[in-house]
Amino acid sequence: MHRRGDIWTGVTGVAFALLAVLLIIPLGRLLWASLLGDDGGFTLKHYREFLAYPYYSRTIGHSFLVSGLVTLAALVVAVPVALLLARVDIPGKAVLKSLAILPLVSPPFIGAYSWILLFGRAGYVTTLLQKVGITIPTVYGMHGIVLALTLNLYPFVLLMVAGALQALDQSLEEAAQGLGSSPWRVFWTVTVPVTMPSVLGGALLVFLTAFADFGAPMIIGEGYLVLPTIVYSLFVNEMGGNPAMASTGATLLVVCTTAILLVQYWAVGRKRYAMTQLRPVPPVRPRPFVRGLLTGYASLVIGLSLVPAFVVAVTSFFESRGPVLYPNFSLGNYREVLFNVPRAITNSFALSSVSSLLDVLLGTLIAYLVVRRRSVATAALDSCVMIPYAIPGTVIGVAFIVAFNKPPIVLTGTFLILLLAYFVRRLPYSVRAGSAILHQIDPSVEEASISLGVSPLKSFAKVTARLMLPGIVSGGILTWVQTITEISATIFLYFGAWSTITVVIYRQVSSSNFGSAAAASTILLVAVFIPVLAVNWMMGERAVTAV
Amino acid sequence: MRRWWWWGAGILGLVVLAAGPTGALAASADHEGQVVVYTAAQSTIVQAIGPMFEKKTGIKVQFVEGGTGEVLKRAQAEKANPLGDVFWALAAEPLAANADLLEPYTVADDAKITAIYKKGMAGGRVQPNNVTPMVIVYNKKLVSEADAPKSWKALAEPKWKDKIAYAAADKSGSSYTILATLLTVFGDNNTGWKVVEDIMKNAKILPSSSRVPKGVADGEYHAGLTYEDAAMRQVAGGAPVGVIYPQDGTSVPPDGNALIKGAKRPKAARIFLDYKGFAPLSEIKAVAYDMAWAGKNYAAFVKKWQEIIVRVK
Incomplete structure (x- = not known):
């Protein structure tokens, strides 16, 4: 039921205008350079060069391999845990759910170090096992990247699938059961298909994040290069680099990501399941033994993924002498960062909260357009929104400076440029989370509301947005957590007093002050965990009272 | 014989400089009141220098930190409207390779700097800082x-x-x-x-x-x-x-400092550049690099x- 020219056409227009100013124009100019020859004319020679040069071209294969494996592994790890958290009555659910978000807070650069500390050639675990005669392969190389990224990114799948399962209406499964289906059959013919869009949505986020990540490959790849590491090296090069090649690599990243996105769009687009609200399925209460087993499994997965955070936290209490750490208890690292952390963490909170709020607002509206008003225009909007996902933050940072450092728009040197960069960079999370949950909601309720004379926007706010709430909240948390840990664009855009906690961590790591970096990271971990825990507790109660 | 920890020496040098009667600094009360310093120096050093410089000169100093590559990329992008005034402690070669971002300046202590460390410094645009064998x-x-x-x-x-x-x-x-x-x-x-x-x-x-x-x-x-x-x-x-x-x-290449072309606070920037000491060099067997x-x-x-x-x- 498409009504031309209603309020949503206006929303589409506004969204496009915003993205044009904040994304398409700044990035377009940068990427366009990949198509210009030395004489300024149009040419494909940079692409030919890039693809013909094995040092660059082999990274494309590496990227697809790593991201593919990470996605598979994340699905295998996360889907069962999501089922447990959503459908089984296990103790400490809110805590487990909150803890499961922490891996996403993996402090920039230092989280992956933990794996080296434990499983490197001289790692604690490696040496311990050697003493009892067991030799394990080192963590370096491709398999190490897959391990680190899987345990870092599986929460995307976990959160989205758990959200979808909670939004599943009881009547659907009841109906199937009433028609004589066995519980397994109900699961495979009802639960699985209905949650599939969220599974695929989570998988997409994992794939794309893994595809664009350069932190883990840099730290444990030991020379195993992927496309983003090459783009980063070409772009931020101490000797000036190669601008045309850098643009070419960045454009290839965008092309790959857009292609993946279109495949997903096509796959989910053909399977749509809708349902009407919403009596959440009450959790199953299994026999104590099974309950213990399941709780154990969920705790094991989540516990394993918290290893980096744990190692960082322990390290932060070690004694530092310059860059060298000694395992004696000390608060010296915290004293070291006390000088600039309070202001930095306030900045981080303020900037990421405001930008995440804006993301949730616009992201939910865009998700609605993309799912409910399918057209060429909204499909284009969806692709545009996802571009920042593919682009390293570095590229966005530089593009923003070039675009907003002279009239008509001067934002450099103010906090606004950080805010807007965060907003654009993390918008994909809100849009993906919103559209995943929308696929589950039957449009007929809203349509009924409109036909009863309530305005489209009000109907959306009163009906659909409410049904979307669990998904919106999960998406909002993801957005916020990902924003507060942003570093690669921040390092180019922060100025003066607007330094963030990630800048502090990054500079301490580059100065080889790992103790201070660990202390700042631990403060960040705790600061992120408390609000997330609070929200989960609130949402948990809300879900109960809604029944 | 060899310098062991040049940052330590650098700080010591600064303390000495700050304590000594530096007429050049005292004479220039005429400045913009603050300076923005783009630096790749270690965070520890940055935190130590800021307050010392402020106390000595009354100029408020704001640091923007990053690796040499990041700082230079940032300055290149800001070229049309520079936000920084001074590059401080960046790797000298890349700094010299970006001569179009730099304004020539001769520091007060120029006469004390050995000639070989001025070679390849973008025609005096880059001032050698400390050396790193x-x-x-x-x-x-x-x-x-x-x-x-x-x-x-x-x-x-x-x-x-x-x-x-x-x-x-x-x-x-x-x-x-x-x-x-x-x-x-x-x-x-x-x-x-x-x-x-x-x-x-x-x-x-x-x-x-x-x-x-x-x-x-x-x-x-x-x-x-x-x-x-x-x-x-x-x-x-x-x-x-x-x-x-x-x-x-x-x-034995040096680190480099430089005045940013189009700096909005050039006077304070020059005072900052003069403030840095240049530690004398050790006797490492250096090749003609x-x-x-x-x-x-x-x-x-x-x-x-x-x-x-x-x-x-």
């Missing part, structure tokens, strides 16, 4: 002093296969300097490139220069190619790390290096 580090628990590689050439021996660490030359400035140093020592010809290839066959390639001494200190690698400052901080911290100044000669030559050949050398990596990895 390129060195070999080794882990004392894994390698005995007798077995330690005493020269660059020794690292090419097959016994170091997969045991040494080197930061990617297309990523790290100091690592590129090591590559150019090897070519200075062994020649930019088949012989020289063969040595480079043999070392790369043995090396694990890391993404940043700070990872090399850290990895060697932690016992992840037996030895590594790095720069003196990073190595000495490990030694000072008590890590089991030995430092070798290669017998076949090494380069030509920064201008290294800078000019950057693209060609890095490409050849990448081809080697594709071949041997």
Whole structure:
């Protein structure tokens, strides 16, 4: 039921205008350079060069391999845990759910170090096992990247699938059961298909994040290069680099990501399941033994993924002498960062909260357009929104400076440029989370509301947005957590007093002050965990009272 | 004999300078009241310098930190409307390679700076800061002093296969300097490139220069190619790390400072540049390392290096 020219056409227009100013124009100019020859004319020679040069071209294969494996592994790890958290009555659910978000807070650069500390050639675990005669392969190389990224990114799948399962209406499964289906059959013919869009949505986020990540490959790849590491090296090069090649690599990243996105769009687009609200399925209460087993499994997965955070936290209490750490208890690292952390963490909170709020607002509206008003225009909007996902933050940072450092728009040197960069960079999370949950909601309720004379926007706010709430909240948390840990664009855009906690961590790591970096990271971990825990507790109660 | 920890010396120098009767500073009460400093110096140093400079001059100093590459990229993007006033403690070669961002300036202490450190400094646009010799580090628990590689050439021996660490030359400035140093020592010809290839066959390639001494200190690698400052901080911290100044000669390039072209607070910026002391140099066997030559050949050398990596990895 498409009504031309209603309020949503206006929303589409506004969204496009915003993205044009904040994304398409700044990035377009940068990427366009990949198509210009030395004489300024149009040419494909940079692409030919890039693809013909094995040092660059082999990274494309590496990227697809790593991201593919990470996605598979994340699905295998996360889907069962999501089922447990959503459908089984296990103790400490809110805590487990909150803890499961922490891996996403993996402090920039230092989280992956933990794996080296434990499983490197001289790692604690490696040496311990050697003493009892067991030799394990080192963590370096491709398999190490897959391990680190899987345990870092599986929460995307976990959160989205758990959200979808909670939004599943009881009547659907009841109906199937009433028609004589066995519980397994109900699961495979009802639960699985209905949650599939969220599974695929989570998988997409994992794939794309893994595809664009350069932190883990840099730290444990030991020379195993992927496309983003090459783009980063070409772009931020101490000797000036190669601008045309850098643009070419960045454009290839965008092309790959857009292609993946279109495949997903096509796959989910053909399977749509809708349902009407919403009596959440009450959790199953299994026999104590099974309950213990399941709780154990969920705790094991989540516990394993918290290893980096744990190692960082322990390290932060070690004694530092310059860059060298000694395992004696000390608060010296915290004293070291006390000088600039309070202001930095306030900045981080303020900037990421405001930008995440804006993301949730616009992201939910865009998700609605993309799912409910399918057209060429909204499909284009969806692709545009996802571009920042593919682009390293570095590229966005530089593009923003070039675009907003002279009239008509001067934002450099103010906090606004950080805010807007965060907003654009993390918008994909809100849009993906919103559209995943929308696929589950039957449009007929809203349509009924409109036909009863309530305005489209009000109907959306009163009906659909409410049904979307669990998904919106999960998406909002993801957005916020990902924003507060942003570093690669921040390092180019922060100025003066607007330094963030990630800048502090990054500079301490580059100065080889790992103790201070660990202390700042631990403060960040705790600061992120408390609000997330609070929200989960609130949402948990809300879900109960809604029944 | 050798300076052990040049940052320590640098701070000491600053304290002395700050305490001494520096007429030039006192005379210029005429300034903009604040200065924005783009720096790649260690955070610890940055935190120490800020308050000292403010107290001495009454000028409020704002630091923007990042790696040399990031800071320069940022300044390039801001070229039309510069936000920074001074570059401080960036790697000198890349700084000199960006001469179009710099305004020439002669620091008050210019006469005290040895002439060789002014070579290749973009015609006086870059002022040398401290020097960083390129060195070999080794882990004392894994390698005995007798077995330690005493020269660059020794690292090419097959016994170091997969045991040494080197930061990617297309990523790290100091690592590129090591590559150019090897070519200075062994020649930019088949012989020289063969040595480079043999070392790369043995090396694990890391993404940043700070990872090399850290990895060697932690016992992840037996030895590594790095720069003196990073190595000495490990030694000072008590890590089991030995430092070798290669017998076949090494380069001793300085860090650089510069005035940013179009700076909005040029007077305060000049006061900041004058404020920095320049520590006298030690007696390391330095090769005639030509920064201008290294800078000019950057693209060609890095490409050849990448081809080697594709071949041997």
